[in-house]
Amino acid sequence: MMMEFNYEINGGDFSKAGFASSNLKKMLKQINTDPKLIKRIVIALYEAEMNIVAHAYDGKIKVKIAPEQIVINVSDRGPGIEDIDKAMEDGYSTASDEVREMGFGAGMGLSNIKNNTDQLDIESTVGKGTVLKIVTKLR
Amino acid sequence: MIKMKVDEIIKAIGGKKLCGESCDVEVSKAFSSDLMSDVLTIQTEGTLLITGLANLQAIRTAEMSDINCIVFARNKKVTEEMIQLAKENDIVLIQTSCSVFKTSGELYKAGIEPLF
Numbered sequence: 001m002m003m004e005f006n007y008e009i010n011g012g013d014f015s016k017a018g019f020a021s022s023n024l025k026k027m028l029k030q031i032n033t034d035p036k037l038i039k040r041i042v043i044a045l046y047e048a049e050m051n052i053v054a055h056a057y058d059g060k061i062k063v064k065i066a067p068e069q070i071v072i073n074v075s076d077r078g079p080g081i082e083d084i085d086k087a088m089e090d091g092y093s094t095a096s097d098e099v100r101e102m103g104f105g106a107g108m109g110l111s112n113i114k115n116n117t118d119q120l121d122i123e124s125t126v127g128k129g130t131v132l133k134i135v136t137k138l139r
Numbered sequence: 140m141i142k143m144k145v146d147e148i149i150k151a152i153g154g155k156k157l158c159g160e161s162c163d164v165e166v167s168k169a170f171s172s173d174l175m176s177d178v179l180t181i182q183t184e185g186t187l188l189i190t191g192l193a194n195l196q197a198i199r200t201a202e203m204s205d206i207n208c209i210v211f212a213r214n215k216k217v218t219e220e221m222i223q224l225a226k227e228n229d230i231v232l233i234q235t236s237c238s239v240f241k242t243s244g245e246l247y248k249a250g251i252e253p254l255f
Contacts, residue, residue: 018196
């Protein structure tokens with residue numbers, strides 16, 4: 001069985017940030033996914049969602065659920081990441097004051113996504129946008 | 140390890156419950172932070188979140204992290220929208236006039252353990 005979900009995210013819309021992660025969490029509960037895995041998956045997605053809201057103009061999230069793994073593709077139209085290695089370092093951040101006032105933007109998101117997944121691929125083009133591929137094994 | 144119920148927490152810090160009447164929540168540990176990025180990195184089983192950050196993302200963070208009780212310190216205003224989202228996710232919200240420091244101190248005294 002294969003399921004697919006798509007979400008569209010608007011940059012700057014903090015009130016809706018987390019909607020996709022929340023929706024996915026409910027779906028994963030319904031199909032009886034291990035709660036520990038659900039937490040890892042939705043935290044990674046929530047961090048990615050916040051990144052779109054905080055940094056990009058807009059973005060798309062595509063979730064593919066297969067029996068053996070969940071693959072989440074997060075792509076945005078935005079400024080891109082100049083130095084991915086640096087962006088992966090804890091504490092490095094380009095977030096605005098507005099984002100920091102929301103309790104985010106501390107420069108921990110990407111490394112926390114990595115810590116909560118089995119595989120994270122990042123491709124980014126400065127001035128165009130960023131694509132994350134987040135893979136979580138279910139078995 | 141001590142297990143505290145919501146009513147016991149409220150008694151210890153002099154707070155009030157904003158929602159979660161029917162939630163049967165017990166906590167043994169607590170984490171105090173206004174930085175949700177940090178909250179997203181912790182172990183959260185049986186953990187209470189103490190924060191002075193009152194916005195929708197604090198509730199979302201709790202939802203994603205499986206945190207089922209939040210104490211808003213410093214009498215921070217909790218909006219109807221936040222309460223609604225908490226109710227949908229069976230999260231108990233408590234408001235107190237105590238500071239984060241005092242809230243943490245009183246609960247520590249009562250036996251609640253730090254995460255680290």
